[in-house]
Amino acid sequence: MLGEAAVVVAAYLLGTYPTATLVAASRGRDVMAEGSGNPGASNVYRIAGARAGGIVLGGDLVKGAAASLLGYGVGGLDLALAAGSAAVVGHCFPAPRRFRGGKGVATAAGMAIVLFPAVAAALAVLWLLVARLLNKASIASVLVLIALPIGVAVTGHDLYEVGAVAAVSALVIARHSRNIARLVRGEEIELRAPTR
16 A cells, blocks of 8 residues: 555656746746746647647656556556546646646546547547637647546446546546636637747
């Protein structure tokens, strides 16, 4: 039990790694003060360009994937789910930064890639299609998060796996509450790279 707890703590700490903040700062930008103010790949893409956004996306995917792989290697599927979830929580609520984190989409995606690769691949296509069509990362993300536990369920996974994924999805959707409010008001920021 002590070893499993250590894995979950390590996964949480991995999730707190400030990928977006560091990448944006290396381009002379402040991701917490510019664009939407969210320390995530979409906002870095908006304020610093596609390459910077891609680096953040990759880094945040790795956080979720590495945490899940660590859990799987130490304790199997149950611990992989717990560790992946802990990484998402760490990304959303990083203690070293006064719990001011991102929304957790890419970190949750990294977890899904390791644990449910077929579902993750299908949802990646869905995200890209919706984001390209509507130019709204938040709509694409919320739709994918709703679809994730459904996809896990219909591909025959156990109820506890569906429940764990649903809990992660619910957390990340809740982190989009301001985006949803802006969407309702017609004020949501579009997903566009800087023109300068």
